[in-house]
Amino acid sequence: MSIRVVRLSYSLPPLPRWIGLTRCYLSDLLQPILVNDDEIDRLAIGVHELLENCVKYSNGDTVRFEFEVNRQGNGAVANIRTTNSALRSHVLDLCHRIDAINAAPDPVAHYDEVIRDSLVQAGSSLGLARVRAESFVHLSYQIQKDVVVVFGEMPVRLRDVL
């Protein structure tokens, strides 16, 4: 059985201003809920990078962001979900990156490789690999036509009072 502890969701125009606000709001919100600050820092990076990708590559009027923490048995899981429409080439590139991350036996070694590769690319292309290597967030995706949904999942520890 799953019990919802936290839920935040919104659909808003794809503006950069929401990214930092969302990260800071969730960091503050999670302070009395999660056991350690390290998990909050890791989630903050995951939320920021996934939302930034979503906003940066969106070609629609709105993007959707959803965040939940659910108690599951003796543990708990934080879920991040971003939804946006994008150019087909961006959608395919994102899927390719997540597939490569999930196929890599060592997320940190993969991130190191992506860092080296970034030196010969115009953009950063680091965000997703960073989320996996530094935040330990497991990534997956769903595509429906030009809409891509990216999922991030990370086990967390709740304070005893919850």
Added chain:
Amino acid sequence: MSPLQLLPIITEGFSINPTLQSSVLNVALRGSADMDARPFLSHFVPLAHEEAERLAVSEVIIDVHELYFINSVCLKSLIVWIDYVANATQAQRYQLTFLVDSRLHWQNRSISALQRMAPELVQVANWKGE
């Protein structure tokens, strides 16, 4: 040695403050390095590298202890900086030291990734407080 010809950058929520002490260039990054900070940091990095070479400094200390967040795009600017130093001639090469606050857990992880790029050039030191 010529005085420092590198100006501070102060924006809402992010600042870069360079200072010269003897043969060490200190660069303090403060605030949140996100999408808004990217153009300032990517503009500053090549100038700082040129200035470090001109002044023939032995070390550049990048003090991030008051940096509360950095996104991957701004991290890329620091990656480019490390690459500049790695590709400099032996005579122009200098040490890059990141000063981190161990209480900000993300800093050790994010900066360690930079150190793995060039462990012979990049050091990580803990900020000891004022």
